Amino acid sequence: MQVSVIGSGREHEERAEAVGRLLAERGCTLVCGGRGEVMAAAARGAKFAGGTTIGILPGSDRREANEWIDHVVVTGIGPARNAIVAASGDAVIAVGGSYGTLTEIGFALILGRPVVILEPGLAVDGPVRAATPAEAVDAALAAVG
Amino acid sequence: MQVSVIGSGREHEERAEAVGRLLAERGCTLVCGGRGEVMAAAARGAKFAGGTTIGILPGSDRREANEWIDHVVVTGIGPARNAIVAASGDAVIAVGGSYGTLTEIGFALILGRPVVILEPGLAVDGPVRAATPAEAVDAALAAVG
Amino acid sequence: MQVSVIGSGREHEERAEAVGRLLAERGCTLVCGGRGEVMAAAARGAKFAGGTTIGILPGSDRREANEWIDHVVVTGIGPARNAIVAASGDAVIAVGGSYGTLTEIGFALILGRPVVILEPGLAVDGPVRAATPAEAVDAALAAVG
Amino acid sequence: MQVSVIGSGREHEERAEAVGRLLAERGCTLVCGGRGEVMAAAARGAKFAGGTTIGILPGSDRREANEWIDHVVVTGIGPARNAIVAASGDAVIAVGGSYGTLTEIGFALILGRPVVILEPGLAVDGPVRAATPAEAVDAALAAVG
Numbered sequence: 001m002q003v004s005v006i007g008s009g010r011e012h013e014e015r016a017e018a019v020g021r022l023l024a025e026r027g028c029t030l031v032c033g034g035r036g037e038v039m040a041a042a043a044r045g046a047k048f049a050g051g052t053t054i055g056i057l058p059g060s061d062r063r064e065a066n067e068w069i070d071h072v073v074v075t076g077i078g079p080a081r082n083a084i085v086a087a088s089g090d091a092v093i094a095v096g097g098s099y100g101t102l103t104e105i106g107f108a109l110i111l112g113r114p115v116v117i118l119e120p121g122l123a124v125d126g127p128v129r130a131a132t133p134a135e136a137v138d139a140a141l142a143a144v145g
Numbered sequence: 146m147q148v149s150v151i152g153s154g155r156e157h158e159e160r161a162e163a164v165g166r167l168l169a170e171r172g173c174t175l176v177c178g179g180r181g182e183v184m185a186a187a188a189r190g191a192k193f194a195g196g197t198t199i200g201i202l203p204g205s206d207r208r209e210a211n212e213w214i215d216h217v218v219v220t221g222i223g224p225a226r227n228a229i230v231a232a233s234g235d236a237v238i239a240v241g242g243s244y245g246t247l248t249e250i251g252f253a254l255i256l257g258r259p260v261v262i263l264e265p266g267l268a269v270d271g272p273v274r275a276a277t278p279a280e281a282v283d284a285a286l287a288a289v290g
Numbered sequence: 291m292q293v294s295v296i297g298s299g300r301e302h303e304e305r306a307e308a309v310g311r312l313l314a315e316r317g318c319t320l321v322c323g324g325r326g327e328v329m330a331a332a333a334r335g336a337k338f339a340g341g342t343t344i345g346i347l348p349g350s351d352r353r354e355a356n357e358w359i360d361h362v363v364v365t366g367i368g369p370a371r372n373a374i375v376a377a378s379g380d381a382v383i384a385v386g387g388s389y390g391t392l393t394e395i396g397f398a399l400i401l402g403r404p405v406v407i408l409e410p411g412l413a414v415d416g417p418v419r420a421a422t423p424a425e426a427v428d429a430a431l432a433a434v435g
Numbered sequence: 436m437q438v439s440v441i442g443s444g445r446e447h448e449e450r451a452e453a454v455g456r457l458l459a460e461r462g463c464t465l466v467c468g469g470r471g472e473v474m475a476a477a478a479r480g481a482k483f484a485g486g487t488t489i490g491i492l493p494g495s496d497r498r499e500a501n502e503w504i505d506h507v508v509v510t511g512i513g514p515a516r517n518a519i520v521a522a523s524g525d526a527v528i529a530v531g532g533s534y535g536t537l538t539e540i541g542f543a544l545i546l547g548r549p550v551v552i553l554e555p556g557l558a559v560d561g562p563v564r565a566a567t568p569a570e571a572v573d574a575a576l577a578a579v580g
Contacts, residue, residue, distance in 0.1 A: 002497075002507065029506060054489075054506055060368065060522055060546055062437075071464060071489055072437065073508050074522040076546070077367040078350065079255050080228035080512075083248075084519075087495055087509040099254040102269070103228075106248035110224050111495055111511070123268060124247070147352075147362065174361060199344075199361055205377055205401055205513065207292075216319060216344055217292065218363050219377040221401070222512040223495065229374075232350055232364040256350055256366070369545050370518035373538075392559070393518075393541035399534040400514050413558060414537070 002054070003140055004031040004089025006082075006104040007038035007121075012096030015118060017045035018133035019093055024051025026141060031056065031088045033081070034065045034072060038095050043068035056085050083107045091115070091140035097122055114143030147199070148285055149176040149234025151227075151249040152183035152266075157241030160263060162190035163278035164238055169196025171286060176201065176233045178226070179210045179217060183240050188213035201230050228252045236260070236285035242267055259288030292344070293430055294321040294379025296372075296394040297328035297411075302386030305408060307335035308423035309383055314341025316431060321346065321378045323371070324355045324362060328385050333358035346375050373397045381405070381430035387412055404433030437489070438575055439466040439524025441517075441539040442473035442556075447531030450553060452480035453568035454528055459486025461576060466491065466523045468516070469500045469507060473530050478503035491520050518542045526550070526575035532557055549578030 003023050005016060020042035023030050030046040032039040034055020043053040047068045055069035060076035075081040082100055086092055086107035091114040094101055105124050108115045115127035118136040128143070130136035148168050150161060165187035168175055175191040177184040179200020188198040192213045200214035205221035220226040227245055231237055231252035236259040239246055250269050253260045260272035263281045273288070275281035293313050295306060310332035313320055320336040322329040324345020333343040337358045345359035350366035365371040372390055376382055376397035381404040384391055395414050398405045405417035408426045418433070420426035438458050440451060455477035458465050465481040467474040469490020478488040482503045490504035495511035510516040517535055521527055521542035526549040529536055540559050543550045550562035553571045563578070565571035 052506070054508070056508065062523075062525070071487070071506055072523065073489070073491065073519065075519045076522050077225075077370050077512075077518070078228075079252060080222075080225045080367050082251075083223075083225040083228070083512070084508065084510045087511050088497075088507065090497070099251045099271070101251075103248040103251035103255075106227075106244045106246075106251065107224060109244040110248070123270065125268065126244070197361070199363070201363065207378075207380070216342070216361055217378065218344070218346065218374060220374045221377045222367075222373070222515050225512050228367070229363065229365045232366045233352075233362065235352075367515075368518075369542060370512075370515045372541075373513075373515040373518070389541045389544040389561070391541075393538040393545070396517075396534045396536075396538035396541065397514060400538075413560065415558065416534070 001090050001144060002029045002031050002088060004085050004092045005038065005042035005095060006033065006085060006092060006101050007095035007097035008101060009096035010037055012038050013041035015133050016041035016095040019095060019118065019136060020045025021049045022133055022137040024049035026137060029054060031085060033085050034069050036066060040066035040068060056081055056088065079103070086113065087111055089113060090144045093118060093136050093140050094121055114140060116140045146235050146289060147174045147176050147233060149230050149237045150183065150187040150240060151178065151230060151237060151246050152240035152242035153246060154241035155182055157183050158186035160278050161186035161240040164240060164263065164281055165190025166194045167278055167282040169194035171282060174199060176230065178230050179214050181211060185211035185213060201226055201233065224248070231258065232256055234258060235289045238263060238281050238285050239266055259285060261285045291380050291434060292319045292321050292378060294375050294382045295328065295332040295385060296323065296375060296382060296391050297385035297387035298391060299386035300327055302328050303331035305423050306331035306385040309385060309408065309426060310335025311339045312423055312427040314339035316427060319344060321375060323375050324359050326356060328387070330356035330358060346371055346378065369393070376403065377401055379403060380434045383408060383426050383430050384411055404430060406430045436525050436579060437464045437466050437523060439520050439527045440473065440477035440530060441468065441520060441527060441536050442530035442532035443536060444531035445472055447473050448476035450568050451476035451530040454530060454553065454571060455480025456484045457568055457572040459484035461572060464489060466520060468520050469504050471501060475501035475503060491516055491523065514538070521548065522546055524548060525579045528553060528571050528575050529556055549575060551575045
């Protein structure tokens with residue numbers, strides 16, 4: 001199973017790392033946008049737990065990827081790559097985030113992917129909300145079934 | 146000047162048509178997603194006022210465009226075309242809408258495009274909110290300057 | 291009818307301008323990539339003949355468009371926008387060109403769009419080849435029917 | 436290192452499988468378009484040799500991937516995903532192929548990725564040509580350095 005972790009904000013990195021670690025421990029491959037902050041923290045957490053990570057970059061140079069990415073997808077399509085980050089997860093977990101995260105949540109909901117927002121998170125109608133990283137991972141995996 | 150009108154929902158068509166008409170009367174070219182509901186209503190309003198309309202389609206067949214579109218952009222990239230609808234407006238006005246509209250608002254905000262949400266509209270932090278079509282058009286044009 | 295003119299190379303500008311002019315005289319809207327060389331020359335030809343031009347840009351800033359573009363589509367998806375330039379023409383005419391033109395020809399052929407290569411042009415199996423701008427425009431319009 | 440294998444045609448599957456196997460034996464991750472024929476054969480070859488495979492799909496349903504894909508990238512952007520297949524390889528090897536392969540070769544050349552065409556292959560100016568799967572893999576890895 002592949003789970004996409006989306007978001008941004010340095011203040012959310014610790015929780016993102018916990019989410020990444022828990023996903024890896026549950027046998028999930030982590031998908032993210034491949035860059036910094038929440039994306040790097042989630043990937044680092046996954047790698048510390050022996051997991052596999054995929055980074056889907058906006059630019060055309062694979063060196064943009066953070067050091068915790070195993071497999072780099074170089075899109076070259078800019079922020080529109082957010083559609084691909086969302087679509088490539090069987091479920092999506094949002095940790096913090098801003099406008100880009102909003103687009104990823106929107107795309108995930110268009111495609112019917114389960115979305116879990118870890119508190120404190122963006123105000124968007126629709127997704128399940130979780131109080132802790134463990135709750136977020138449980139909710140995402142339960143939704144995929 | 147090009148203004149993108151985004152949104153969905155049959156109950157919002159009348160206000161979308163008013164937005165389209167007002168934009169055309171102010172000399173703006175209308176950009177939209179080229180399909181039905183709010184997109185078609187806004188384009189119809191623009192055409193009734195003698196304006197020009199551009200429809201940016203998700204699919205690869207130009208016959209998907211509604212009858213009020215002058216120039217059809219056939220993207221073939223699916224919902225990711227929302228990034229292009231948002232980017233192609235000097236300003237963006239949202240009328241009603243759902244998940245796709247959420248992605249367009251997010252992309253517009255990433256690019257720094259002024260976004261106006263016509264009430265009753267989506268709950269998103271950041272954009273200006275307007276009570277009437279005239280207020281929405283005034284706010285969008287004022288923001289572009 | 292919309293016809294996409296694709297290609298590059300300063301040495302091909304004069305013929306590109308003739309193609310643009312002839313398309314406008316036949317009542318076609320010109321679609322191109324919105325940038326320089328063949329794209330600008332074709333758009334200039336169309337405007338000199340009173341036609342309408344659409345430029346589909348790779349970047350996210352509409353000021354990248356050349357001065358002959360009426361309607362600017364801001365994709366922000368980089369060279370992948372070539373797929374949209376190809377798809378948005380009911381027919382495609384290639385004038386000169388290099389690797390980007392190769393991708394546009396490929397996408398047009400995938401979608402079944404008629405492709406005409408103006409000599410001297412790229413070596414690609416499949417498209418009709420034309421000796422002069424007038425022949426290229428005739429062939430493109432005949433293929434659309 | 437990641438190497439993209441592109442192409443199509445059932446008559447090229449045996450050689451595609453050899454390319455995939457050789458890449459895996461050399462420690463490369465195989466990137467492909469995730470669907471059938473050459474893409475499936477190359478991925479099968481890589482898996483038989485214990486390698487890792489990434490499939491970058493055009494559609495929005497991960498079940499479109501062939502059975503030899505470890506990590507599925509769900510783009511939803513249609514044939515424009517060819518730009519991503521090309522960009523995600525440090526080098527690109529073409530086996531057989533048609534119009535879609537043409538677009539991938541074009542994108543790889545735009546980005547400066549080394550491209551090797553395995554004979555008998557498409558007629559495109561620029562890429563290195565190789566007579567055998569082993570020669571193709573050698574040439575691709577030598578070009579990346």
